[in-house]
Amino acid sequence: MTTATAPVPAHRHVSAAQPIAEALNLSKSYGSDSATVTALRGVTLRLEAGAFTAIMGPSGSGKSTLMHIMAGLDTATSGTIALGGRDITRLGDTDLTLLRRRRIGFVFQSFNLVPTLDVEQNILLPFDLDGRRPNAAERAHLLALVDSLGLTDRLRHRPHELSGGQQQRVAIARALVTRPDLVFADEPTGNLDSRTGRDVLTLLASASRDRGQSIAMVTHDPIAASFADRVVFLADGRIVDDRGRCTPQEISHLMLNLEAAA
Amino acid sequence: MSAGAVTGMRAALGEHAPSILVAALSSAFGVSLLSTVGVLTTAIRADDVTGASATVAFILPIAAVIFLTIAVYVGAVVTANSFSTIIAGRTRAIALRRLLGSDARTERRAVTREGLLVGVAGSLLGALGGTVLTTLLAATCVTLGILPDLPYALAEPVLLVPTVVVVLTTWLASWIGSRRVLAVTPMQALGASGEANQEEAAGGLARSVAALALFLGGDALLAAGVFIGLSDPQGVLVALVGGVVSFLGVIVGANRVMPVILNLVGRLFGRGPTARLAAANAVRHPERTARSTVGLLIGVTLITTFVVATAGFQQMIRAAQAAEPEVYAGVDRMLTTTVAVFSVLMGYSALIAAVGLVNTLSLSVLQRIRELGLLRALGFTRGQVRGMIVAESAQLTVSAVVLGLALGTFYGWAGAQSLLGGIAGSPGLVVPTVPLALCVAVAVAAALLTLVASLAPARRATRATPVGALSA
Numbered sequence: 244m245t246t247a248t249a250p251v252p253a254h255r256h257v258s259a260a261q262p263i264a265e266a267l268n269l270s271k272s273y274g275s276d277s278a279t280v281t282a283l284r285g286v287t288l289r290l291e292a293g294a295f296t297a298i299m300g301p302s303g304s305g306k307s308t309l310m311h312i313m314a315g316l317d318t319a320t321s322g323t324i325a326l327g328g329r330d331i332t333r334l335g336d337t338d339l340t341l342l343r344r345r346r347i348g349f350v351f352q353s354f355n356l357v358p359t360l361d362v363e364q365n366i367l368l369p370f371d372l373d374g375r376r377p378n379a380a381e382r383a384h385l386l387a388l389v390d391s392l393g394l395t396d397r398l399r400h401r402p403h404e405l406s407g408g409q410q411q412r413v414a415i416a417r418a419l420v421t422r423p424d425l426v427f428a429d430e431p432t433g434n435l436d437s438r439t440g441r442d443v444l445t446l447l448a449s450a451s452r453d454r455g456q457s458i459a460m461v462t463h464d465p466i467a468a469s470f471a472d473r474v475v476f477l478a479d480g481r482i483v484d485d486r487g488r489c490t491p492q493e494i495s496h497l498m499l500n501l502e503a504a505a
Numbered sequence: 506m507s508a509g510a511v512t513g514m515r516a517a518l519g520e521h522a523p524s525i526l527v528a529a530l531s532s533a534f535g536v537s538l539l540s541t542v543g544v545l546t547t548a549i550r551a552d553d554v555t556g557a558s559a560t561v562a563f564i565l566p567i568a569a570v571i572f573l574t575i576a577v578y579v580g581a582v583v584t585a586n587s588f589s590t591i592i593a594g595r596t597r598a599i600a601l602r603r604l605l606g607s608d609a610r611t612e613r614r615a616v617t618r619e620g621l622l623v624g625v626a627g628s629l630l631g632a633l634g635g636t637v638l639t640t641l642l643a644a645t646c647v648t649l650g651i652l653p654d655l656p657y658a659l660a661e662p663v664l665l666v667p668t669v670v671v672v673l674t675t676w677l678a679s680w681i682g683s684r685r686v687l688a689v690t691p692m693q694a695l696g697a698s699g700e701a702n703q704e705e706a707a708g709g710l711a712r713s714v715a716a717l718a719l720f721l722g723g724d725a726l727l728a729a730g731v732f733i734g735l736s737d738p739q740g741v742l743v744a745l746v747g748g749v750v751s752f753l754g755v756i757v758g759a760n761r762v763m764p765v766i767l768n769l770v771g772r773l774f775g776r777g778p779t780a781r782l783a784a785a786n787a788v789r790h791p792e793r794t795a796r797s798t799v800g801l802l803i804g805v806t807l808i809t810t811f812v813v814a815t816a817g818f819q820q821m822i823r824a825a826q827a828a829e830p831e832v833y834a835g836v837d838r839m840l841t842t843t844v845a846v847f848s849v850l851m852g853y854s855a856l857i858a859a860v861g862l863v864n865t866l867s868l869s870v871l872q873r874i875r876e877l878g879l880l881r882a883l884g885f886t887r888g889q890v891r892g893m894i895v896a897e898s899a900q901l902t903v904s905a906v907v908l909g910l911a912l913g914t915f916y917g918w919a920g921a922q923s924l925l926g927g928i929a930g931s932p933g934l935v936v937p938t939v940p941l942a943l944c945v946a947v948a949v950a951a952a953l954l955t956l957v958a959s960l961a962p963a964r965r966a967t968r969a970t971p972v973g974a975l976s977a
């Protein structure tokens with residue numbers, strides 16, 4: 244276990260009072276008035292610092308949209324977002340970018356890697372963007388990540404030489420390598436077999452438990468969601484359920500009910 | 506027609522607008538050049554005091570054909586290049602249709618049909634513009650008394666020749682440029698890493714061998730031209746063909762040549778994140794790099810060839826003049842006029858190359874909007890993304906300018922040498938002179954062009970939110 248060396252986050256135990264990310268009454272519509280699609284309808288969600296949250300819901304329910312807006316990647320039609328207690332709704336583009344660079348990690352649903360860079364360069368991109376090289380500790384962390392994701396002999400390969408699941412794992416390594424406060428992962432296990440998927444989930448869970456990183460993960464898989472401390476259910480742009488740790492059976496059951504209601 | 510089809514056509518028109526412009530410029534050039542030659546010949550025939558009309562009537566069409574060939578050649582290369590850039594952007598859509606059962610040849614034929622339409626539209630527009638322009642010009646000259654008032658034939662059937670030639674070369678160019686369509690596999694519709702990566706590996710040995718053969722064969726012809734030129738100025742025609750073939754070899758092999766030069770140039774740009782990424786991008790994607798630089802390479806090579814040839818020409822005439830002053834009396838004015846006229850004619854082809862440069866460069870930036878969106882999402886600021894694009898373009902520019910200057914010096918020298926090597930009283934061998942002012946002017950103009958061509962689309966690409974760009 245790495246618990247002994249990892250800094251124990253002070254906010255870990257007061258998390259209930261200190262959300263790392265907070266969405267208030269968030270709405271998002273796409274398109275002009277004739278053909279409007281409403282992806283979010285007044286979502287309020289607090290992500291507690293250091294917690295591992297799973298976001299579930301039928302396809303098209305607004306999970307990706309919610310995640311993008313909370314991460315400052317897209318703008319909401321109305322509502323506010325705060326990250327680490329700071330309102331980012333009206334933050335300028337450069338400040339938002341710096342925030343993403345230093346404090347947030349991402350795994351997107353698709354198109355995660357820069358095609359011209361190899362695996363190692365893709366993983367090191369967050370350091371590059373910040374204009375610095377990883378120090379010894381960060382190097383060690385990188386190697387441990389690469390090893391636990393089974394990418395060690397792939398470091399010199401380019402994205403198009405990797406399978407979909409390998410590309411996804413590279414994106415996960417990149418999202419975790421700088422130990423950002425908050426990691427958003429959109430279906431990080433969507434392309435993985437159950438064993439590799441479990442390795443990834445264990446990694447995410449330990450990032451949250453041992454290093455106090457906050458993780459928000461979108462998933463369709465009840466087993467994946469059962470690794471999380473909390474499961475939030477979205478349907479038709481609204482939060483329809485919000486629970487603590489659940490078993491895969493409970494989650495399956497809830498999902499089936501949701502789909503039946505839809 | 507459905508709204509979707511209209512939108513689709515509008516998008517295609519936007520993509521093809523620069524190619525239509527290139528075709529129009531080429532045919533306008535051809536039509537104006539030929540009718541101007543016609544007008545001048547009529548005027549000189551009517552005013553045959555010097556008895557030189559036969560010589561002029563012989564030289565003018567040859568000069569016209571040479572410049573027309575160059576313009577059409579540049580136009581065709583630029584158009585082929587534009588088409589392959591457009592195809593690169595359509596790879597996913599083509600792959601998807603292939604996945605759903607469309608066959609490669611049908612896909613390519615569809616692109617070639619667009620090429621024919623582009624050629625017809627552009628060439629007709631250009632011919633019309635060229636005819637109107639020369640008619641007005643001739644009328645003005647007559648009114649001002651510069652030309653005698655004669656019944657000039659301004660809409661002769663011969664003008665159909667450049668018009669048809671431009672249609673055909675544009676068509677051919679679209680056919681060559683759409684070669685890649687055949688290599689698109691249905692698999693590419695599925696690739697999650699976004700880019701048409703196959704493109705990088707493709708263009709294998711056969712292409713490199715062809716490029717080398719063209720280059721060496723062309724150089725052999727150039728050498729033959731220079732040799733013939735020692736006794737007969739017609740050697741320049743052999744050299745012209747040699748130069749065209751040799752340069753074609755460079756263009757075909759650009760995906761091999763440019764990365765090597767870029768690798769060297771990239772080191773000059775430091776090791777910051779933007780510079781490093783820019784260098785990797787430029788080197789790692791040889792096809793795209795080659796496409797983006799070809800327009801610039803042609804322009805720089807063309808101008809350098811011309812200027813170096815002119816400098817050699819002047820040098821030889823001066824030497825000959827010093828040796829036999831009585832033969833070459835009054836040659837100075839002739840020399841200045843010729844250089845001025847030829848500069849304009851050559852500049853026209855450079856203009857066509859510039860249109861191609863701006864087009865391919867901005868298209869390639871726009872095609873990378875997803876990649877740029879990803880970088881933005883990961884923490885590249887707008888400024889850094891633009892910085893990266895500009896650094897990339899700068900590397901491309903420097904490499905193309907360096908190569909163009911080198912090639913142009915060689916071709917220009919060979920041209921002057923083959924034309925004048927045997928001239929009475931000349932030293933026999935010309936020393937190639939590269940005017941410094943030329944290097945500076947070319948570098949500055951190229952830098953400005955690339956900056957404009959890449960910064961505007963980079964601005965557009967970064968204006969969207971990262972998510973908007975990612976899902977583009």
Ligand SMILES: Nc1ncnc2c1ncn2[C@@H]1O[C@H](COP(=O)(O)OP(=O)(O)OP(=O)(O)O)[C@@H](O)[C@H]1O
Nearest residue numbers: 273274280281282301302303304305306307308309
């Ligand atoms: N750029 C866009 N333009 C228009 N509509 C959009 C856009 N992006 C998303 N939508 C719509 O918003 C809704 C929510 O989309 P979102 O991608 O958030 O769903 P999701 O829950 O992530 O679904 P999935 O599980 O399939 O990934 C959908 O109805 C979708 O069609």
Ligand SMILES: [Mg+2]
Nearest residue numbers: 306307352429
């Ligand atoms: Mg989604």
